[in-house]
Amino acid sequence: MSLLDVEGLCVDLGRVPVLSEVSFSVGTAERVGLIGESGSGKSVTALAILGLLPASMTARGTVRLEGEDLLAASERRRAQLRGDRVAMVFQEPTSALDPLMRVGRQVGEVLRIHRGASRRQAHAEAVRLLGRVGFADPEAIARAFPHQLSGGQRQRVVLASAVACRPSLVVADEPTTALDVTVQAQVLDLLRHLVEESGSALLLISHDLAVVSSTCERLVVLYGGRVLELGRTAEVLEDPRHPYTAGLLATAAAVSDGSGLRGRLPALAGSVPSIGAFPSGCVYRNRCERADEACLALPRLESGQGDHRFACWHPLETGRAPEPRTGEASQSVVQGANRASGEKR
Ligand code: SF4
Incomplete structure (x- = not known):
């Protein structure tokens, strides 16, 4: 059994499907990346796992954390698990923090709620955690209000709070996208260091292939609310079988300035349809050069080598990596993936 098992997850907005049959798993202390363009369903997947979908959306399928079905759990139980067994880091740290509460109290609050810590214990641990996330004077930061900190500092506070209870799983949704380029890395x-230290698994959600490939051991490629390809990061990036994954890799290489990947993924050829407007059959077929009549039917995930799987009627031939316009940049993504995988071997 994996730490997190997502099986056949479907999310509907009214009658419109937003996620369809999404399945993947995250092992204990494993780092898994969920990658795809904006509008592919990544954040909805995170919200469904966390039990934070808006009232207008309904979820079906199963999401098991350490064997417990989160979709079947009561709201009270899910609230108990959030912050304790599963923690969240969102894109915008400002909205994650209470503007009227001092930073130290916010970090310590998690320990008071979930661990029954006294006010004094919570404060001491909050100061320790603020030191751990790199503040030179954690006592002073603990006394500060969020508006007195920079964006990067606020996200450090959110990270300190996220790992306070040593959760089994941290779900980070675009955790660096809102930050200055200089502090993103x-x-x-x-x-990465905090989840390793806490023994937590990481589900990292990003449109940034460089970020995900350098951090995660496995990748799940999402588009149109469906999983199109998944497997070990190095396998997927060195030998992408789905045309969409190959497009992401080639595009990431093309936007590099030659001194390394900037990593932003601009739209591939064509544009991502809005929710409810994805084609029937293969959801990628209105953007795919390989599309033919066979693609009017829905392709299922097929096995490649090892646990590498892809959903395509006409997959790229194995060993045929995409031909990037900037070879150096493409290598950089793959080398990052090899580092991420190698460190766990
Ligand atoms: S199933 Fe067809 S349309 Fe979809 S990615 Fe494969 S070749 Fe392209």
Whole structure:
């Protein structure tokens, strides 16, 4: 049994499907990346796992955390688990923090709620955690209000709060996207070290292939609310079988300035349809050069080598990596993936 098992997850907005049959797993202390363009269903997947879908959306399927079905759990039980067994880091730290509460109290609050810590114990641990996330004077930061901190500092506070209870799983949704480019790498590095130190697994959600490939051991590629490809990061990036994954990789390489990947994924050819407007059959067929009549039917995930799987009637031939316009940049993504995988071997 994996730490997190998502099986046949479907989310509807009214009668419109937003996620369809999404299945993947995250092992204990494993780092898994959920990658895809905006509108592919990544954040909805995170919200469904966390039990935070808006009232207008309904979820079916199963989401098991350490064997417990979160979709079947009561709201009270899900609230108990959030912050304790599963923690969240969202894109915008400002909205995650209470503007009227001092930072130290916010970090300590998690320990008071979930661990029954006294006010004094919670404060001491909050100061320790603020030191751990890199503040030189954690006592002073503990006394500060969120508006007195920079965006990067606020996200460090959110990270300290997220790992306070040593959760089994941290779900981080675009955790560096709202930050200055200069601090993105530091915060990502810190996130990685914190989850390792806490023994937590990480589900990292991003449109940024460089971020995900350098951090995660496995990848899940999402588009149109469906999983199109998944497997070990190095396998998927060195030998992408789905045309969409290959497009992401080639595009990431193309936007590099040659001194390394910027990693932003601009739209591939064509644009991502809005919710409810994805084609029937293969959801990628209105953007795919390989589309033919066979693609009017829905392709299922097929096995490749190992646990590498992809959903395509006409997959790329194995060993045929995409031909990026900037070879150096493409190598950089794959090398990052190899580092992420190698460190766990
Ligand atoms: S199933 Fe067809 S349309 Fe879909 S990705 Fe494969 S070749 Fe392209």
